[in-house]
Structure formats: C-alpha cells, structure tokens
Amino acid sequence: MIKIEKNEFVQRIERIQDAAIKRGLDAVMVYGDEYRKENLRYVSNFWPIFERAACFIPRNGQPVLAGAPEGQHYAKEMSVWDDVRNVKEFACVSVPEEIDYPLAKFSSFREILGETLHGGVKLGIVGLWDIPGPIMERIKNAVPELEIINAANIINELRIIKTPAEIACLREAGRQACIGYRKLLEFAVPGNTENMAAGAAEGAARMAGAEDINFTVFGSGKRAATIIGRAAGKVIEDGEMVMAAMAVQYQGYVATVEYPFVAGKTTDGQKRFLNVLFEAAEVQQQFLRNGVIAGGMVKAVKTVFQKHQLSEYDVYPPMHGIGLAEAESPYPDENAVYPLKTGMCVNSDISLFGHPDGSNRIEEGFVITQNGPESLTPFIRELVAKGI
Numbered sequence: 001m002i003k004i005e006k007n008e009f010v011q012r013i014e015r016i017q018d019a020a021i022k023r024g025l026d027a028v029m030v031y032g033d034e035y036r037k038e039n040l041r042y043v044s045n046f047w048p049i050f051e052r053a054a055c056f057i058p059r060n061g062q063p064v065l066a067g068a069p070e071g072q073h074y075a076k077e078m079s080v081w082d083d084v085r086n087v088k089e090f091a092c093v094s095v096p097e098e099i100d101y102p103l104a105k106f107s108s109f110r111e112i113l114g115e116t117l118h119g120g121v122k123l124g125i126v127g128l129w130d131i132p133g134p135i136m137e138r139i140k141n142a143v144p145e146l147e148i149i150n151a152a153n154i155i156n157e158l159r160i161i162k163t164p165a166e167i168a169c170l171r172e173a174g175r176q177a178c179i180g181y182r183k184l185l186e187f188a189v190p191g192n193t194e195n196m197a198a199g200a201a202e203g204a205a206r207m208a209g210a211e212d213i214n215f216t217v218f219g220s221g222k223r224a225a226t227i228i229g230r231a232a233g234k235v236i237e238d239g240e241m242v243m244a245a246m247a248v249q250y251q252g253y254v255a256t257v258e259y260p261f262v263a264g265k266t267t268d269g270q271k272r273f274l275n276v277l278f279e280a281a282e283v284q285q286q287f288l289r290n291g292v293i294a295g296g297m298v299k300a301v302k303t304v305f306q307k308h309q310l311s312e313y314d315v316y317p318p319m320h321g322i323g324l325a326e327a328e329s330p331y332p333d334e335n336a337v338y339p340l341k342t343g344m345c346v347n348s349d350i351s352l353f354g355h356p357d358g359s360n361r362i363e364e365g366f367v368i369t370q371n372g373p374e375s376l377t378p379f380i381r382e383l384v385a386k387g388i
Contacts, residue, residue: 026120124151
C-alpha cells in the first residue's frame with residue numbers, strides 16, 4: 001500500500017520543532033477540521049469527520065492530538081501519534097441542545113497547553129484564520145498572558161517541495177482520477193444527465209481506491225460558463241460543451257483532472273476554441289522544469305491567448321501547486337519572480353470562460369524535474385497532447 005510512513009511524520013515534527021525554536025515559539029498548534037484538513041493531516045495523518053481537532057507540538061517530544069468524543073476511535077486508527085485526547089470545544093454538531101458523552105474523558109485547553117508550552121507563553125498557530133472565534137477566545141483564556149503568533153509559514157515552507165512518498169501518493173491519486181475520468185467520458189453523452197456522468201466518475205474513482213472525492217465540477221451547454229459549479233439534473237444535449245473537473249483524494253493527497261470536450265457533434269468554432277486551450281497547454285509544458293521563472297510560464301500561456309485574441313476570456317493564472325490541498329503554493333501570476341524547483345507538484349489550470357463558442361479548462365498534474373514535467377495524470381496528458 002502506498003502511504004506516508006511514520007518516520008516521515010517524525011521528520012516533519014522535528015523540522016517544525018526546529019523552526020519553532022528558531023522563531024522563539026514555545027509550542028505550535030496545528031488546527032484542522034473536515035474542510036481545512038491539510039495541515040492537520042500533514043502533522044498527524046488525522047482527518048476529522050464532523051468535528052474539529054488540533055495537533056499540539058511542544059519544542060521537544062511527541063505531539064498531542066486533540067479531537068472530540070465521536071471521532072476518538074477513528075482518530076486513534078488514523079493518527080501516527082499515540083496521545084489522543086478529547087476537548088469539548090472540538091465537538092461539532094449543529095443543534096441547540098448540549099450533547100452528553102457519558103463514556104468520554106475530556107482534557108481542557110489549559111491542561112494540554114500547559115503540557116506543551118512547558119511554562120512558556122508564545123504559541124504559534126497554523127490555521128489561525130480557520131478557528132471559530134469562540135474557540136479562539138477559550139484558547140487565549142486558557143493560559144495567562146498567552147501570546148499567539150501566526151505560524152502558517154512554518155508548514156507552508158515545508159509542504160512546497162514534495163518527498164518521494166508524497167509524489168507516490170499524488171501519482172496514485174492521479175491514477176484513480178484518470179480511471180474516474182474515463183468513466184465520465186463514457187457517460188457524458190447526449191441524453192444522459194450531468195448527475196449520471198458525475199456519479200459514474202466518482203464511483204469508478206472510489207472503486208479504484210480513492211478515499212474521497214473532494215469535488216466534481218460539472219457544467220454542460222450554458223452551464224459550462226459557471227467556472228465552478230456542481231452537476232445537476234440537466235440533460236446533456238448534442239453539441240454542448242462539457243466542462244467537468246474531478247478532484248480525487250488518496251492518503252490525503254489530491255489530484256485534479258479536467259479535459260475540455262463537446263458531447264456529440266463539434267462545430268468548427270468549438271474546435272478552434274478547444275485547440276487554443278490545447279496549444280496553451282503544450283506551450284506550458286516547455287516551462288515546467290527546474291529553474292524556470294514561474295512568471296515566465298504564465299506570460300507564455302497568456303501570449304497564446306493574446307495571439308488568438310482571446311485574452312478577455314482569460315480569468316485567472318494557468319497553474320497552481322497541489323498536494324494535501326487541491327490548490328496550494330506555488331500559485332504564480334505573470335509577475336512572479338521565483339523559480340520552479342525540482343520536487344514541486346503542480347496542476348495546470350488553463351482556462352477560457354465566457355467565449356461565444358463555449359467555456360472550458362484543462363487540469364492535469366505534474367512533478368517538476370530538472371528535465372521537464374513528469375505527468376501524474378497520464379490519461380489526461382494523452383488526450384490533451386492529441387487534441388482534436
């Protein structure tokens with residue numbers, strides 16, 4: 001089974017502890033929930049369902065993972081750390097009644113912070129903007145004179161270059177995503193509904209081993225211009241542009257695939273439009289290598305759109321990083337001056353929206369290397385390279 005082994009999590013914690021000491025922090029708290037899971041997964045391998053959680057990392061020693069009672073057994077099953085606690089504030093059920101957990105044993109923020117801060121008062125928090133206000137107030141009041149520092153950069157810097165194990169997880173997510181997309185193409189035909197095509201794709205990816213489908217973006221005909229949007233009960237008609245993307249998660253790592261196509265007969269105008277996207281994707285390939293300035297890649301893609309007088313339909317940058325989040329650093333615009341580096345994992349995001357002949361986007365995953373990009377989603381790479 002492809003996964004991140006415990007020794008890699010140990011190394012991550014040691015690097016975070018080294019960074020905390022250099023920045024004068026007494027401890028680091030990494031917050032996560034079902035929707036903002038990536039940093040918590042990075043330090044503990046735990047991904048909450050319904051509830052909230054945090055990993056408390058002292059300057060020395062092993063972390064404490066704190067969650068909520070319903071997910072305690074699940075947390076012990078997933079987490080690489082043995083010390084798993086319950087905190088009442090992390091329970092997340094949206095009802096006005098107070099729920100009793102008669103078999104649960106609880107710890108408090110005061111207890112956990114006391115253990116991890118070791119008398120200090122400087123707490124670095126990763127996920128500062130994701131923590132609900134009332135919970136943040138209780139954290140602040142748990143320790144007298146507590147000083148909270150935004151420590152997001154500590155993990156952001158560690159996550160940007162992927163290890164071989166992380167790349168292997170992304171490659172497996174890409175494999176599953178490609179299996180799902182083959183099924184999507186099979187069902188996204190005139191007469192079927194968008195929901196049917198999306199459901200077939202998601203089911204195929206799940207059966208291939210996906211632990212989650214982060215999202216399926218789907219729109220046909222005029223709905224393709226939504227940029228993002230969910231599949232609906234709309235029937236796909238002959239000659240309609242189909243804009244469909246699927247983000248597949250494996251061991252926390254997310255690969256997103258999207259291939260622009262027309263259901264049924266394609267008009268000459270639609271062919272010209274799609275060929276511009278394919279041309280831009282092939283130009284981008286030349287820039288996905290170690291040492292290339294990221295902004296130069298963006299400019300090169302935009303030059304293709306300018307050449308075909310389609311710049312007004314270009315809505316955002318054509319690439320972003322991937323990993324434990326569907327979109328993460330690097331996320332360059334044309335002014336970015338930093339170089340791409342070996343070990344970065346990225347997704348193309350080449351799009352044109354609002355054009356009279358349609359709207360669509362290409363998304364395929366790559367590993368940046370010294371010699372150029374290595375595909376994480378070879379089925380989509382094959383389709384894009386072939387074009388129309």
